[in-house]
Amino acid sequence: MYVYRSSRGSGAPSWVLQRITGILLFVVVIAHYFIMHSDPASGHTYAAVLARMHNPFWKMFDLTFITVGLWHGLNGTWGIFRDYDMKPWLSLTIYGIIILSGIAFWVLGINTILSF
Amino acid sequence: MAYRPNPPQGWIKTNLKYYKHGGSWAWILHRLTGLGLTAYIYLHIYALTSLTQGEKAFDEEMKLFSTPFFKFLEWALFSLVLFHAFNGVRIILVDWANGARYHKKVLAVVYVLAVVLFVGMGYLIFREPITNLFASIR
Numbered sequence: 001m002y003v004y005r006s007s008r009g010s011g012a013p014s015w016v017l018q019r020i021t022g023i024l025l026f027v028v029v030i031a032h033y034f035i036m037h038s039d040p041a042s043g044h045t046y047a048a049v050l051a052r053m054h055n056p057f058w059k060m061f062d063l064t065f066i067t068v069g070l071w072h073g074l075n076g077t078w079g080i081f082r083d084y085d086m087k088p089w090l091s092l093t094i095y096g097i098i099i100l101s102g103i104a105f106w107v108l109g110i111n112t113i114l115s116f
Numbered sequence: 117m118a119y120r121p122n123p124p125q126g127w128i129k130t131n132l133k134y135y136k137h138g139g140s141w142a143w144i145l146h147r148l149t150g151l152g153l154t155a156y157i158y159l160h161i162y163a164l165t166s167l168t169q170g171e172k173a174f175d176e177e178m179k180l181f182s183t184p185f186f187k188f189l190e191w192a193l194f195s196l197v198l199f200h201a202f203n204g205v206r207i208i209l210v211d212w213a214n215g216a217r218y219h220k221k222v223l224a225v226v227y228v229l230a231v232v233l234f235v236g237m238g239y240l241i242f243r244e245p246i247t248n249l250f251a252s253i254r
Contacts, residue, residue, distance in 0.1 A: 019211065022204045029197055030233075037190050038240035044178045046171040066161065073154030080147050101158070109161040115168045 011082070014075050021072040028065060053116035066109040074102045138223050146203050149196040156193060187241050194237050198230040 004010045036043060043052075052058045081094050134140065163181075166173045180186065206222045209215030215222060239246065 019208050022208065026201045026204060030201060033194055033197060033237070034240075037194070038237060039243075044182070046167070046174045049167060049174070069157050073150065073157055076150045077154055080151070105158050105161050108165055112161070112165050112167050 011079075014079075018072060018075055018079070021068050021075075024068055025072055029069075032065070050116065053113065059113060059116070062113050063110060066106065066113070070102055070106055070109075074098050138220060142203050142206070142223055142226070145199060146207070149200040152196050153200060156196075184245075191234075191238055191241050195230070195234050198233050199226070202226040202229050 043049075078095065078098050081091070086094070136144075163177065166177045181190075203223075203226050206215065206219060206226055209222060210219050
């Protein structure tokens with residue numbers, strides 16, 4: 001049996017979660033594209049968004065979508081950087097940028113949805 | 117000597133030197149499209165903050181996004197979505213469903229499905245100008 005010994009986490013939980021969120025996003029992003037981005041003339045007025053945001057389903061949907069999408073994207077980005085041998089200060093800087101910008105944009109998106 | 121997982125300098129050069137088969141290109145494309153889509157989520161979240169500035173600001177912005185140039189960008193972005201989504205399924209098959217034995221066939225399916233849906237989306241986004249074009253020919 002393989003025993004993992006390292007001062008650093010193995011990354012296994014984020015590896016599994018990357019696949020689970022990926023399956024979710026496969027369905028959701030393609031559906032989102034066909035619903036929202038196949039016809040720019042429909043569903044893009046302020047009134048249409050207001051109506052959608054008063055539906056708890058779409059509100060929860062969008063909150064989940066932002067969270068899962070950002071997490072999958074940023075976990076993937078960090079996964080790419082992790083492949084390369086970096087000096088600790090560089091690794092820490094990139095990790096910091098990913099975490100801080102991720103939190104900032106998550107708050108920005110959540111704030112937009114909850115303003116309704 | 118200490119174990120070095122990658123050469124500290126010149127990893128771009130090293131990577132370019134490797135012989136690349138279909139799977140290597142898929143790996144490279146998966147990373148590039150992933151980075152592109154992540155950058156786009158940031159842009160998407162930022163663009164929709166105009167919703168907090170009221171009806172006028174938002175509808176004004178949507179008018180800009182309905183111009184042919186932005187429609188084209190929207191369509192182009194879908195190619196990243198499609199490749200990343202279908203190749204992502206291929207990666208999961210390799211990891212969890214013995215996909216290493218048939219991943220090349222799956223890659224062909226990935227490209228075919230992506231192209232078909234991309235063309236289909238192109239028709240949906242540009243159906244008005246396309247319909248008008250054919251109406252004018254007739």
